[in-house]
Amino acid sequence: AQSVSQHNHHVILSEAASLELGCNYSYGGTVNLFWYVQYPGQHLQLLLKYFSGDPLVKGIKGFEAEFIKSKFSFNLRKPSVQWSDTAEYFCAVNAAGGYQKVTFGTGTKLQVIP
Amino acid sequence: KAGVTQTPRYLIKTRGQQVTLSCSPISGHRSVSWYQQTPGQGLQFLFEYFSETQRNKGNFPGRFSGRQFSNSRSEMNVSTLELGDSALYLCASSLAGGGDYGYTFGSGTRLTVV
Numbered sequence: 001a002q003s004v005s006q007h008n009h010h011v012i013l014s015e016a017a018s019l020e021l022g023c024n025y026s027y028g029g030t031v032n033l034f035w036y037v038q039y040p041g042q043h044l045q046l047l048l049k050y051f052s053g054d055p056l057v058k059g060i061k062g063f064e065a066e067f068i069k070s071k072f073s074f075n076l077r078k079p080s081v082q083w084s085d086t087a088e089y090f091c092a093v094n095a096a097g098g099y100q101k102v103t104f105g106t107g108t109k110l111q112v113i114p
Numbered sequence: 115k116a117g118v119t120q121t122p123r124y125l126i127k128t129r130g131q132q133v134t135l136s137c138s139p140i141s142g143h144r145s146v147s148w149y150q151q152t153p154g155q156g157l158q159f160l161f162e163y164f165s166e167t168q169r170n171k172g173n174f175p176g177r178f179s180g181r182q183f184s185n186s187r188s189e190m191n192v193s194t195l196e197l198g199d200s201a202l203y204l205c206a207s208s209l210a211g212g213g214d215y216g217y218t219f220g221s222g223t224r225l226t227v228v
Contacts, residue, residue, distance in 0.1 A: 032213045043118075044204065044219040090156065099162075099211035101170040102147070106156035 002027035002093050006105035013081050014113050021076040021108050023065075023091030030096040033074040035065055036104075039087045047089070050074065051096070061085070086112045118207045118220035126226045132193040135223045139186050139207030145169075146188040147212055148180060151202040151222070160203075163188050164211065195227045 003026045013019060025031060035047040048059025055067040065076045074091060088109045094102040119138040127133050139146050147170075148160040159172035163182035180190040192199055202224050206217035 034216055036217075036219075043221045044206075044217075046216040046218075049216050092157075094213035096213070099145075099164070099169060100213060101159050101162060101172070102212040102217070103159065104149070104157035106154065 002031065002095060002100075002103050004091050004093050004103055004105035006089075006091055006108050008108045009106070010109045010111070012111045012113065015083055016080050019076070019078040019081045019085070019110070021089055021091075021110070023074045023076065023105060025072050025074065025091075025093040027072075027093065027095060031093050032096050033065070033067060034092040034102070035059065035063070035074075035076050036090045036092060037087050038090070038107075044090070047076070081110075081112050083112045083114050086110060118205055118218050120203075120205050120220035120223050122223060123221065124224045124226075126228060127195050128228055129195055129197060131195050132191065133195060133225060134189055134191045135203055135205075135225075137188045137190075137205030137207075137220060139188070139205070140218055143207040143209055143218070144186055145208045145211050146182055146186065147206040147208070147217065148188070148190050149204045149206065150174075151204055152200075157204065160190065162211070169211075192225075197227050200225060200227045 005024045033050040037047045038044045050057045058064045088107045090107045091105040145164045147162040149157040162170040166182045177193045182188045202222045204222045205220040
């Protein structure tokens, strides 16, 4: 069974700072990887996804993530955060093929200070 | 098109009671997954239904059950409620499974057990 670790539970940044949120997964086979975001008072929404191909994936609102297979990592990055990026971010993984369940990490709360 | 609709939005139940939650997926989506979200635990997978059949199941006790109807609407039931069942229950809709193109989430049902 797959698992996901998000080591940073709470991150505080000033506006314009760069962001990198860590995500490591545990699974020996091919995976699909996702980042979801939950803004305050809103429902979870998909930020970006990786299935195959270019390991650098670009998502909405200037976010990107890099899949490093050798490190079992899928870190989320943004060069310059805004106050509106304050939210909780969830990394998720599922085993590719066969419609396997999606496993989520415990989330990272990002607080951006104006 | 309409999003994922979950009803009710809030519920307060007493220990020992049972509860039924409802989810209407996006039109055309045949897969419905259910997650339990609690602070510190993130999203825990309950089960997934596709074309009225349970396709995947998480590690929850048998008190948690679900079903899907021919119109893809899904219900989940929790019997003999315990205090620890207090959580936000999320429904996630997808075309064929959460690992295909990602989920669209509903706003959730906040269940409080007293």
